[in-house]
Amino acid sequence: xxxxxxxxxxxxxxxxxxxxxxxxxxNYTFKLLxxxxxxxxxxxxxxxxxxxxxxDDVMVLHLISGG
Amino acid sequence: MGKGKxxxxxxxxxxxxxxxxxxQRMTFDEIKxxxxxxxxxxxxxxxxxxxxxxxLARVGVGTLVLADYDVIIISNLNRQYFxxxxxxxxxxxxxxxxxxxINPDVKVILHNVMLTPENIPAIFxxxxxxxxxxxxxxxxxxxxxxxxxxxxxKYLVLGLGMAGWGLSNELMVRASDKMYICGDGVSEISxxxxxxxxxxxxxxxxxANVALEILLx
Numbered sequence: 001x002x003x004x005x006x007x008x009x010x011x012x013x014x015x016x017x018x019x020x021x022x023x024x025x026x027n028y029t030f031k032l033l034x035x036x037x038x039x040x041x042x043x044x045x046x047x048x049x050x051x052x053x054x055x056d057d058v059m060v061l062h063l064i065s066g067g
Numbered sequence: 068m069g070k071g072k073x074x075x076x077x078x079x080x081x082x083x084x085x086x087x088x089x090x091q092r093m094t095f096d097e098i099k100x101x102x103x104x105x106x107x108x109x110x111x112x113x114x115x116x117x118x119x120x121x122x123l124a125r126v127g128v129g130t131l132v133l134a135d136y137d138v139i140i141i142s143n144l145n146r147q148y149f150x151x152x153x154x155x156x157x158x159x160x161x162x163x164x165x166x167x168x169i170n171p172d173v174k175v176i177l178h179n180v181m182l183t184p185e186n187i188p189a190i191f192x193x194x195x196x197x198x199x200x201x202x203x204x205x206x207x208x209x210x211x212x213x214x215x216x217x218x219x220x221k222y223l224v225l226g227l228g229m230a231g232w233g234l235s236n237e238l239m240v241r242a243s244d245k246m247y248i249c250g251d252g253v254s255e256i257s258x259x260x261x262x263x264x265x266x267x268x269x270x271x272x273x274x275a276n277v278a279l280e281i282l283l284x
Contacts, residue, residue: 032205
């Protein structure tokens with residue numbers, strides 16, 4: 001399936017994939033992230049049970065300190 | 068003929084350039100009249116929050132809701148909008164004084180508390196825009212998750228990545244729905260990569276600029 005990850009088209013060899021699986025597949029090692037699917041927030045404790053499907057628009061923002 | 072064509076192309080280019088800049092124009096009096104009824108929440112009154120709040124106060128945002136629990140220490144003065152004789156004061160209270168010296172018409176509401184998922188909804192409920200101005204990444208995450216969960220209709224402006232110096236052109240604004248991200252997204256602070264006035268000030272003013280863009284729409 002094709003999904004949009006941070007505005008880039010990504011081909012994933014799966015019918016669906018959980019947020020946790022996508023994060024490890026794409027090597028997002030940062031612990032502090034904000035994940036949105038089609039504009040909706042996915043909270044930390046929902047990464048394992050939330051699935052991404054064909055055509056979904058996924059935003060992963062990694063948070064860093066400073067301000 | 069060739070010359071004429073070139074001239075026409077130039078003219079079209081200029082028309083295009085003028086058109087792309089021909090967005091909103093208002094006099095400063097009109098801007099102030101527009102902003103008088105607006106409220107901006109500032110979550111954290113450190114490097115980002117203090118500078119952003121001052122910029123918004125100067126242009127006349129009617130109400131600023133300032134939240135921070137911290138006191139000013141001397142090392143804050145390399146980037147935060149405070150003065151040497153304010154060391155030891157609460158950041159919110161010192162910022163209220165500094166804003167009052169610039170624009171006493173701004174109504175300032177202080178919350179001397181640590182922001183949590185429990186108190187954020189009540190503190191920022193009347194804000195048109197919320198500025199995320201925390202220092203630590205885990206606090207940023209807490210605020211963003213809380214705001215996106217309870218206030219889907221509100222605009223949220225983040226500051227992300229501004230440590231060090233130079234690389235001004237890496238500091239930019241990206242939008243994702245009603246969330247805006249200001250900064251380079253990658254420069255994390257550390258002991259040998261500290262936050263300093265110029266880059267923190269740029270990002271704080273990018274946040275203020277995004278807030279204005281939203282409020283004047």
